[in-house]
Amino acid sequence: MSQPTSFLDRTKSFFAEIGDMTLFAGRFFGEVFRSPFEFKELLRQCYNMGNRSLFLVVVTGFILGLVFTLQSRPTLMQFGAESWMASMISLSIVREIGPVIIALICAGRIGSGIGAELGSMKVTEQIDAMEVSGTNPFKYLVVTRILAVTLMLPLLVILGDTIALIGSAIVENLKGGVSFTLYFNQVFDALKFSDVFPATIKTFFFGFAIGLVGTYKGYNCSKGTVGVGEASNSAVVYASMLLFIIDFIAVFVTDIFFEL
């Protein structure tokens, strides 16, 4: 595939890539409900993506809650509204910041990993070899990975939100003398079903987007080892952009059904 030069060529290439990715997604939905199901590989991928991202998510979430609370304190103190800290932080983290930040972290960690792994398999013709040996490489490599990210990301986000709230509670405890019991009582008073449910639902879409872009970029990798790097890089960039588009749409949908 030659490098597009003119604006028209670039536009065509852009739409062609989106179309190709859409068809790739369609193929995923076609394969996901069709046997044989690769449960073992799915569990292995869940372990790889979920368990191995735990440390990153925990550290990021903790620092996120800590810093967010530290930065918000002075402004709330100006209004004499420190008691609103718990509700404000919890709503911000659970509704928006937690899912988006954790998803971006996972896009970097998981999306690039998938892109590089599948890209190198493509370059070294392992995928072709699987096809020759009668194994469906799409089912084994793509479906399991997309499913694994889609299932693991909500769990990672819930964990990240919790750790972020703990970080926030520690700051409140040290700076404001608020007990952990009071802080979490205020958090659970502030949070409603309409805050948690849409935020959790959209993380499934985030996970799907990360998995889809990562596998698409890796599966369609070309040009040798350079292509592997490009696949890994563009997987992160596209996935991150797609996350924000999904988040944008999710906010509108949530606004309609839950009246933010």
Place this chain on the structure above:
Amino acid sequence: MGKTTSKKIRVGIFVVVGTIILVGALYFIGSRQHIFTKNIQLYAVFDNVSGLQLGNNVRYSGINVGTVSKIEMTEVGKITIEMTVEEKAAYFIKKNAEASISSDGLVGSMVVNIYPGSELQGANVVSGDTIQTSIKVSIDDMLSTLRATNEDLSKISNQILMGKGTLGVLINDTILAQNIQQTLVELRKTSEGTGVAMAKINQIISKINYDESAAAVILSDTATANQLRTVFANLKTSSEDINAVTKNLDDYIKEIKSSKGALNHITQDETFVREIDSTMIQIKEASEKLNQNMEALQHNFFFRGYFKKLERQERREAKEN
């Protein structure tokens, strides 16, 4: 490959356009809440909408029933707002309902509150109706009133601190405080004394022989009570009679004072009294002179025989006795 690429491009264009349309539709739906429910339009005219914005909630008795869909200035100082209200909620809104604009919490956004009218059995509103409005006291008004109150309180507290006025004296005057303390001590003693006195009275009452004593007769004998009642009735009658007599006397005295009779002259006219006085002196002098004349007559020879005859008769009567 070419055919496949054109297919991919078509799909890509479809996805991008579809996404843009989806976002546009979601924005449209989001900006026009309650689009899936049947709505009616209600209007209200305010002098001041206090920062009300399009999309702010409309509440009926505290329940969200719609949104503000239009705000426009219709004439000088009059702002008409259009509210999109759910039709099922409009069933409960009567024509005499009142709308007011208030803040959703201290720092919250503005909301339009519709309150049920006083006539709960009145006709329901229909789309296009303009409902009455009432002006709520704004936070600015409250703060300005609070400021005035604070200034007054500050003046009062200054006066108190300076020891002016009753409260100031009460708080600052140590002598008064000592006096009050002393008074309280005295009051306490008095109350203790009263308590002791009451205990003694109780003892006395408990010692009364209800069968034979006078108190018992007064308290328990009905015949005596009747007699007492009669006595009191008589006393009452007597006092009424005395009153009547007193009144008559009073009238009589008034009449004497006001009339031109001799008594009035005697009591009121000093000249007359002095004349009477001088007359009496003259009469006294005249009677003394008459006595002297009578003495002289006794020694006159024309009347001497008569007086001797009287002496003899007196002597004779004395002998006989």
